[in-house]
Amino acid sequence: MNKILAFIGYFFLLLNFILFFKSIAHRGKAYRLFVFYLGLILIVQIWSELLIRQKTNNLFLSHFYFIGQFVILTLFYFNLLKKVDLQRKIVKGASITVLLILGWQYFNNPSLFFEFNLLEIFVTSFVIIIYAVFHFFNLLNEKKEFYYINIGVVMYLFGSTILFLAGNFMISLNPEINQLPWIFNSFLYIVYHVFIFVEWKKSYSKKKLNS
């Protein structure tokens, strides 16, 4: 069950990446960053799938996933929040603080690298949600830009963060039931990519009509 859902998720990821990548040439910086983000998660997913096939521990990839997602989405939102100086300052300050804290944590305890790092999961998701809310706030009286992606980000991060936080703990549980949260996560992941797909459909698929 989980496998099927996961593969549907991968399929959407690949599809979105291709669709967004196709028209990357004439788009702004935020768009490119988002394509970069899709590319990064695609690589992480493929890599982790390969490691599963070889039956090796792929948990260290979660750090690439979370920190990579954090860094790129931070840049993405930093670009979107151009108009409000205060928001940009907050994004800058928060991002640097988060990276410093995580760096310090890994420096003190490198063994964290081979399990889910709860602080990392919490802090990166939480901060991105705040940026997304900033973006929502700015969209209140403006043209909808990256509106559906933003909805997707908020929904997925809100829902999945708690699942990842329970990740280490669930490994110790009975394998019969510890799959349930992961199935749920796969499902959320599909919803997330459906939103990204809707964004492409609504905002970018009719490019030729405009130009």
Add this chain to the structure above:
Amino acid sequence: MKINPAYEKELVLIILYSSLFFIVVAIVLVVFFYYSRKKIIQKEVEKRSLVIQHQREQLRAVIITQEDERKRIAQDLHDDISSKLNIVSLNSYLLNTPNLLDNEISEITKNIIDLVGKALENTRRIAHDLLPPVFDQFGLDAGVEELCLEFICSKAVQVNYKNEVEFDKADNDRHLHVFRILQELMNNSLRHGKAKNISVLFENINGGVNCRYSDDGVGFDVNSKENKNGLGMKNIESRVDLLNGMITFESELNKGIQVVFNF
């Protein structure tokens, strides 16, 4: 770490429900955003259409006034100048008639000179009505002073004019609006307000100039739509808009009016 299977199930359920809870929070956030946005945009549209309507009315007022003004000028030209010049031309033809007596010639010439003189005087008056030369040459202060004198000369009204501001002649384009506003206000006071006393005051306030105008006429109901949308009012408002100023009207029936605007 071994955990009782019943607890295990419970724990997984707790995890799932917490996740679900957060998703519901996210959905509530999105829905809240969606409706707030709708509301805000609706409000903005309403505001803009109000502004557009206001501009339209002002434009309409400007066009109507322009047409009225043209009509008035055409009438003045026709009645005061063309008619006189017509007679001048008739008289000039008369001069061509053979065997005219000397006294006839001198009478005709006298007529012509008289009429041309009157026509000239009328041209001057029309030109003066269009743009007072005093205003043009000596600026707002002199222009307003002359305007007040003209009203005083009509014997119908007493005008009290006081100026505490040094006007720069380079700003004459802007001052013309002020002049026209005062002209309109004074005409209204005399015509509709039946005022006996009018006072005009220019004062310096915070780097800008304030103009206080008041009369003791019959006044009008400030809130009535009819008055608000009158042509004169619209014109005054447009001019204050052009000056980037603010204007306030205060009036009650039989208590005169007070108008304050800045520029």
